Amino acid sequence: MPLSATRGQPLTGRVRVPGDKSISHRALLLGLLARGETRISGLLEGEDVLATAAACRALGAEVTQDGPGAWRVFGVGVGALAEPREVLDFGNAGTGSRLMMGVVAGHGVTVTFDGDASLRKRPMRRVLDPLLKMGAEIVSESEGGRLPLVLRGNGDPLPIVYETPVPSAQVKSAVLFAGLNAAGRTTVVEREATRDHTERMLAHFGARIFVEPEGEHGRRITLEGRPNLKGREVEVPADPSSAAFPLVAALLVPGSDILIEGVMLNPSRTGLIKTLREMGASIEVAETRGHGGEEVADLRVRASVLHGVDVPAERAPSMIDEYPVLAVAAAFAKGETRMRGLAELRVKESDRLAAVTAGLAANGVDHRVEGDDLIVRGGRVRGGGTVETHLDHRIAMSFLCMGLASDEPVTVDDATMIATSFPDFVPLMTRLGASLKA
Structure with a gap:
């Protein structure tokens, strides 16, 4: 049109x-990974975020809408994702798909990721590379590491220290989400600091996470694995x-x-x-x-x-x-x-x-x-x-x-x-x- x-x-x-789209995606994902009820107000109800909400349902969460921008998520907890019966179609949502790859990589489930014509053109390898180091496996992928692809997660992911090759909040967040189910500490080192919504929201839901300066512009983020995340209220x-x-x-x-x-x-x-x-x-x-x-x-x-x-x-x-x-x-x-x-x-x-x-x-x-x-x-x-x-x-x-x-x-x-x-x-x-x- x-x-x-x-x-x-x-x-x-x-x-x-x-x-905010970034916080809306993360609120849904952490609601999935927390135990109990997460109440979200002001959620962006654009197509990208609604695709993430549908993916959370497919992985076992109960996701309901109470009114405009008002949503509830009853999560399954870290380590307890259900294997979805259908393809997770993220439409145009680059953030939702890449962050969910991190969630899936740290759990023993096999998931097919897909999206629209635009998302199918976008590279996924920079997110997948550290997840493979943590024990995830690509069962199949399109040329150049693009969607559609099938990702098999690892129910006992390896905690790693990963330095991001380019500044990317999506890569950092995917590694931290995978590290939630690791028995140990997962660390991401950024030479240039990126948006820190994931770190702030992980702490809000009860994770132990430590952020230190690294060099002139960077940061070192360390997450303790297997926290007991609890549902929270999130105002977007x-x-x-x-x-x-x-x-x-x-x-x-x-x-x-x-x-x-x-x-x-x-x-x-x-x-x-x-x-x-x-x-x-x-x-x-x-x-x-x-x-x-x-x-x-x-x-x-x-x-x-x-x-x-x-x-x-x-x-x-x-x-x-x-x-x-x-x-x-x-x-x-x-x-x-x-x-x-x-x-x-x-x-x-x-x-x-x-x-x-x-x-x-x-x-x-x-x-x-x-x-x-x-x-x-x-x-x-x-x-x-x-x-x-x-x-x-x-x-x-x-x-x-x-x-x-x-x-x-x-x-x-x-x-x-x-x-x-x-x-x-x-x-x-x-x-x-x-x-x-x-």
Whole structure:
């Protein structure tokens, strides 16, 4: 379904974006692995998270919905997964599938993983390699370690010390989930620290986990195996990656002034806000409070004149999902913005680096790629182009934000996949005053 965004009135109002996707996945998985009842409020009910909920049911948990965003999980406990009768189909959910591979790897069950056409293209080997060291076995796989694949877990996994070759919260989390059923300590060493939701939530559910600095930017995370995880209450804060879209749109559309409620401000997720402030963005943080080990706050965002900056590569782990919409902001900024170290963008839901550059080109934005760096020279954006999304929700939403401030409308070729992470994107943006038309 094509969708177009047109420049119009200022964006105004107060909104709350969906619950954080990363925490929603982890809340369900830890609810599965805990004994007793886990109550979750604010769960993101996008297609990705619902696929994880269905997988938890297939592995033995009782998962029920009490109302919008309100879910209960009756878990089976570490070491007690049931072998599923059906294929676990994760749709487009890269996070859900990779984290569940870690869960399965530490249990004596055999599971078939599959997904949609986009997920089938994404590499899984970086997650599978450490799980094989822990005793899991790949029964069958598609070319290049891709889905569909059959994974046989190990009911007595080996505790290992694993240094991640690239910064990846998904790899780290998969190893820690597998290590839950290991008789001993499992350690993950990161040279560049990544988002730490798994560590925080494991502690919240009763695991003994220790985090120490490692080198200049890294961390060493050690988990004691076979904890007695107990069901907990989890309040899912608003997703900063989803908040990025109305936030950037409000910065770009003249006269805009909006408030985004309850956004998670975990330090490992605030790279975009830091970068935009360096560019001159007016983003005020108010009503800071805590929820389940995470800091949340309201963000007041007002239209701003932005200027180009140099974004260091070491910031990438804290904003890896936000680079497409940052590139859109850079297209309107005065001068040149260089985003360094974007190799990881090539292996997301699409080759996001290629998709972003193609979208910029289609709308007349001056840019170039040097190695793994994206350089955008901003100013006035002509627009008028149609952007190929490659079934990537973040590409779709990013370029719709461009159309709200460009001279001519911007069209995305397919907006259907936005439902994977932000089902209410169109009505929410429309309430703020955005002009979006199918």
